């Protein structure tokens with residue numbers, strides 16, 4: 621009863637719904653609805669519910685979308701950093717250690733942000749599973 625009333629207030633309160641930019645919420649790793657509660661409970665685990673607005677985030681799934689962005693962007697950045705560090709004639713072990721640390725820290729950091737942005741964009745655009753309209757399935761007919 622209280623949750624239903626709270627959701628109804630959020631839907632009718634223009635200050636709380638739609639006022640949060642999905643990019644701001646994503647960059648700050650905050651709740652896509654209120655922009656105040658933390659999105660993550662752990663390093664990359666999305667919380668079941670927002671502690672501020674009680675948004676149910678248990679069904680939220682960014683899929684593999686964030687990983688491909690991180691792989692492409694971090695791969696390019698790592699290559700540039702590797703070429704830059706190579707110009708200093710560092711020992712190979714130091715170059716490798718620097719790149720391993722950069723890749724490890726950068727991938728977790730970028731994955732948190734990209735995943736949060738994708739979740740916020742999905743919430744903002746009300747993305748969901750596709751459904752057939754009506755019962756008239758035209759597949760197989762020619």
Ligand SMILES: [Zn+2]
Pocket residue numbers: 651652653654655656657670671672673674675
């Ligand atoms: Zn929230």
